[in-house]
Amino acid sequence: xxxxxxxxxxxxxxxxxxxxxxxxxxxxxxxxxxxxxxxxxxxxxxxxxxxxxxxxxxxxxxxxxxxxxxxxxxxxxxxxxxxxxxxxxxxxxxxxxxxxxxxxxxxxxxxxxxxxxxxxxxxxxxxxxxxxxxxxxxxxxxxxxxxxxxxxxxxxxxxxxxxxxxxxxxxxxxxxxxxxxxxxxxxxxxxxxxxxxxxxxxxxxxxxxxxxxxxxxxxxxxxxxxxxxxxxxxxxxxxxxxxxxxxxxxxxxxxxxxxxxxxxxxxxxxxxxxxxxxxxxxxxxxxxxxxxxxxxxxxxxxxxxxxxxxxxxxxxxxxxxxxxxxxxxxxxxxxxxxxxxxxxxxxxxxxxxxxxxxxxxxxxxxx
Numbered sequence: 514x515x516x517x518x519x520x521x522x523x524x525x526x527x528x529x530x531x532x533x534x535x536x537x538x539x540x541x542x543x544x545x546x547x548x549x550x551x552x553x554x555x556x557x558x559x560x561x562x563x564x565x566x567x568x569x570x571x572x573x574x575x576x577x578x579x580x581x582x583x584x585x586x587x588x589x590x591x592x593x594x595x596x597x598x599x600x601x602x603x604x605x606x607x608x609x610x611x612x613x614x615x616x617x618x619x620x621x622x623x624x625x626x627x628x629x630x631x632x633x634x635x636x637x638x639x640x641x642x643x644x645x646x647x648x649x650x651x652x653x654x655x656x657x658x659x660x661x662x663x664x665x666x667x668x669x670x671x672x673x674x675x676x677x678x679x680x681x682x683x684x685x686x687x688x689x690x691x692x693x694x695x696x697x698x699x700x701x702x703x704x705x706x707x708x709x710x711x712x713x714x715x716x717x718x719x720x721x722x723x724x725x726x727x728x729x730x731x732x733x734x735x736x737x738x739x740x741x742x743x744x745x746x747x748x749x750x751x752x753x754x755x756x757x758x759x760x761x762x763x764x765x766x767x768x769x770x771x772x773x774x775x776x777x778x779x780x781x782x783x784x785x786x787x788x789x790x791x792x793x794x795x796x797x798x799x800x801x802x803x804x805x806x807x808x809x810x811x812x813x814x815x816x817x818x819x820x821x822x823x824x825x826x827x828x829x830x831x832x833x834x835x836x837x838x839x840x841x842x843x844x845x846x847x848x849x850x851x852x853x854x855x856x857x858x859x860x861x862x863x864x865x866x867x868x869x870x871x872x873x874x875x876x877x878x879x880x
Contacts, residue, residue, distance in 0.1 A: 520700055549756065562685060570728070572696060583720070589612075598647050600846070608695070627647070628646055646671075647676075660690070673695055768862075769861055776857065780876060805853055805855065829847045
């Protein structure tokens with residue numbers, strides 16, 4: 514059986530360090546708002562290349578708190594529009610609508626799978642205040658054109674970096690390319706905790722202070738509440754785990770790239786399409802998506818051979834019941850991708866022989 518993602522094997526790669534870190538926290542008697550979180554925040558800010566990192570409860574909270582902070586700072590207001598890719602996990606959209614902002618969905622390019630920067634400008638209106646780019650599948654969504662559009666129109670550029678920890682664009686890490694970025698450390702991420710956790714990175718000191726306050730009930734000082742906030746805090750155990758894994762992240766991402774290279778060089782089935790290949794630094798392969806009009810049969814075939822796969826994502830946000838008001842949108846590229854996408858197994862714990870088994874199986878598929 515080749516599992517889609519074997520977290521036991523992933524964590525076993527750094528087992529001694531993780532056991533030491535967890536034991537240290539258990540013995541400390543301090544489990545929230547302590548030195549482990551502070552240390553991780555400093556290390557992750559340095560890794561990403563930003564002045565600030567604020568640890569929060571999860572990736573959705575990270576994105577939601579960024580926009581809530583901009584509203585509290587007077588830079589955005591309810592009803593403002595945020596341009597966002599249509600091809601994304603629903604959390605990207607939820608962060609916008611939870612703040613009573615309006616998501617404006619833009620199609621991806623079919624080859625890159627990321628937001629089509631050639632379509633962004635025509636969606637800008639007098640109410641547009643922000644562009645959110647999503648580094649989906651671990652592929653860098655930033656382009657010089659995106660940055661130029663935001664500068665010329667005075668738009669806040671927010672990165673959803675939930676799937677791309679360690680990715681770079683011309684030497685700079687994703688998470689440092691915009692005004693602020695939300696990060697998820699859900700266990701299955703390239704940098705994964707042993708539970709939920711997230712972070713906001715930014716160079717904006719005012720934004721960082723506002724996010725930190727909002728994530729702590731709206732308080733900057735105990736029992737003093739300047740804002741109606743929420744409880745969204747990373748605990749000490751998760752911070753200790755992430756500090757261990759952060760030290761190995763670049764090496765782990767390189768192991769993922771080796772699996773991806775094997776797939777690109779080995780998969781040769783006319784019924785299966787691979788996304789455009791990018792420079793190594795611009796992709797950390799959180800997922801390895803392939804596309805086929807016979808996706809469901811391909812998935813069943815691979816399962817019959819003991820190869821586990823997942824679909825990311827079978828129903829796009831604008832077709833979800835919770836966003837029934839968007840059902841009228843015509844987004845053919847996004848919808849085709851949702852009907853054809855299949856994610857093959859990939860992780861830093863996967864072996865070369867396992868990759869070859871997947872390649873042979875994919876190449877033998879016939880509809």
